[in-house]
Amino acid sequence: MTINQPGLPVNQKGLRKSVMAGSIGVFVHWFEWAIYAYLASTIATIFFPQQDATAALLSVFAVFAISFGVRPLGALIFGTLGDRIGRKKTLSIVILSMSGATLVVGLLPTYDAIGLWAPVLLVAARVVQGLAAGGEFGSAAAFLAEYSPRKNRGFGVSWLEFGSLLGFLAASLVVFVLTSLADAQAIENGAWRIPFLIAVPLGIVGFYIRTKIEDTPEFLSLEKLENVPQSPVKEVFRLHWKQLLQMSGLEIMMHVTFYVVLVYLLTYQEKVLGFDAGTAALLSTVASIAGLVLVPVCGALSDRIGRRPLLIIAAVALIVLSVPLFLVMGSGVSWAGTVGTLGLGIILALILGVHAVAAAELFPTRTRQTGLSLAYSITAAIFAGTVPYVLTWLIAQTGNDMMPAFYLILVGIIGLVAVLSMKETKGIDLLSGADVIPTAAPGIGSEQQPASSQS
Structure with missing residues (x-):
């Protein structure tokens, strides 16, 4: 192996x-x-x-x-x-x-x-x-x-x-x-x-x-080739801006879905749907446990069928199922809260199981950590922590309790566009041409795609 x-x-x-x-x-x-x-x-x-x-x-x-x-x-x-x-x-x-x-x-x-x-x-x-x-x-x-x-x-x-x-x-x-x-x-x-x-x-x-661990084989190879970047931020924005945008679209879908399902949904179920606090907390726990079980399964499945199919399924599921799941959740039937919350939790698990590896495979080793960190953190700062405020404000302004579902549809569309623009990266070599040819790194990077196109 x-x-x-x-x-x-x-x-x-x-x-x-x-x-x-x-x-x-x-x-x-x-x-x-x-x-x-x-x-x-x-x-x-x-x-x-x-x-x-x-x-x-x-x-x-x-x-x-x-x-x-x-x-x-x-x-x-x-x-x-x-x-x-x-x-x-x-x-x-x-x-x-x-x-x-x-x-x-x-x-x-x-x-x-x-x-x-x-x-x-x-x-x-x-x-x-x-x-x-x-x-x-x-x-x-x-x-x-x-x-x-x-x-x-x-x-x-x-x-x-x-x-x-x-x-x-x-x-x-x-x-x-x-x-x-x-x-x-x-x-x-x-x-x-x-x-x-x-x-x-x-x-x-x-x-x-x-x-106590060793550094990764890829980074050690860069050091051996004396090809460690001196200005990875500039390199990302100059040569890999497309990959930065693709990952940002993917992370917007992940961040908003994560915070809706595991954070905001508790408040929504209590304040809007009238669930008692204990029931809302239990449903959140059920969604989290489902995620614990399914996330490694989805990661393993992506090694068999690819990253794009699972991410496309997740994005389409957000677009198609968000409104029905929120309608079921608010129907007042005894089992409705479980079905609605668990359904959203399964979609979230699909995203969580695949988004990180798909994003990591977008960037060459020279700038992988910089690209991952920037796209994840910038989208988190803008979209993650604002979820409860934005959705509370939207419901207050429109009087429409379905605004969380519409918001999930919007980020599902953003995620789908991002995924469709990406090539399949399952099984690629994480060292690209810019990584293994020391003298060519600055020049060839503008002519070739990063690791994601090496499949």
């Missing part, structure tokens, strides 16, 4: 370690992200002045938005580093930064203790977390794509999103246990710190694993 380059044997223990190294960072990131969201009202109480409870809660979400806003800057920093000094080093820096900032949040004094310094320090910690998050996806996706065997690359990269879903689920479980064992006063008095502090040992374990 080979790993992208002939002659490089794959050790199964090494493969398991690489999958763990690539996915543990997104697990920690999404675990911390979900903890912050679930404890938003508590954080508002302890970190912001309480003359106006609504203003305090809005401040918490503003801090939440800031962490999204700085992600493109993190993508620039860590994407460039990854293409210049290697995937291994950036993976280690990212998880160390993320864990350190999470530790700071868990240990921060409250507003009652240090006044305005409390929210200032909270913002600073969230900025560091946002910068690290901007580099996590690109680093991990490039690493997993380059470390996975060519014939199983889709399956290998799919564990990235398995980690994100698992982090999301673990956070909800921890918060559920916390709120079951402690009352609101005990949580405000300090129990809220426990979930954040739990994430720190996980990050330390991830850092240890990432420092």
Whole structure:
């Protein structure tokens, strides 16, 4: 068995370690992200002045938005580093930064203790977390794509999103246990710190694993050929802008679907459809568990039939099924909520199982991490964190409860256009001509397509 380059044997223990190294960072990131969201009202109480409870809660979400806003800057920093000094080093820096900032949040004094310094320090910690998050996806996706065997690359990269879903689920479980064992006063008095502090040992374990792995065969080949790029950002925008746009369309579909299904749907089902909070939370859990099961399956399936067929099916399903699924969900029948939520969860799993490997195969090795990081983080900053606000505003302005379905149709169309413009990349060599010919890299890149056309 080979790993992208002939002659490089794959050790199964090494493969398991690489999958763990690539996915543990997104697990920690999404675990911390979900903890912050679930404890938003508590954080508002302890970190912001309480003359106006609504203003305090809005401040918490503003801090939440800031962490999204700085992600493109993190993508620039860590994407460039990854293409210049290697995937291994950036993976280690990212998880160390993320864990350190999470530790700071868990240990921060409250507003009652240090006044305005409390929210200032909270913002600073969230900025560091946002910068690290901007580099996590690109680093991990490039690493997993380059470390996975060519014939199983889709399956290998799919564990990235398995980690994100698992982090999301673990956070909800921890918060559920916390709120079951402690009352609101005990949580405000300090129990809220426990979930954040739990994430720190996980990050330390991830850092240890990432420092013990070798860098990817592709990046080591670039170093051997003395063809490591000096300005990967310029190279992406000058030579690979088409691939950047294709991935952006794909990521818009992924981000919006993810946040509608796993974040906004809870609020929608409670506030618009009248579901009780427990039912809405249970349905979200069901969708997440379905994703955990189906994401690796979809990744493996893409290794057999290709990336494009599955992504086309997912985009068409969003376009065709979004309205029927939301109509069923709001029909008032006892089983309707399960069918509607599970249907959307299956579509999301199709996207999550394939989007990362398809995106990784678009770019040549020289600029893979930069391209992945930029497209993912810019679209996340614009489309991901804005989903709840945009949909709440649209429903209020139009009076139409079906606006989430229409929004999914729109991003399904965007995703479909992006996928149809892409060539099939299943089984390609991740080293393109620009990667293996040192003296020709700047010139031939404008004449040839990157890795995606090498199939």
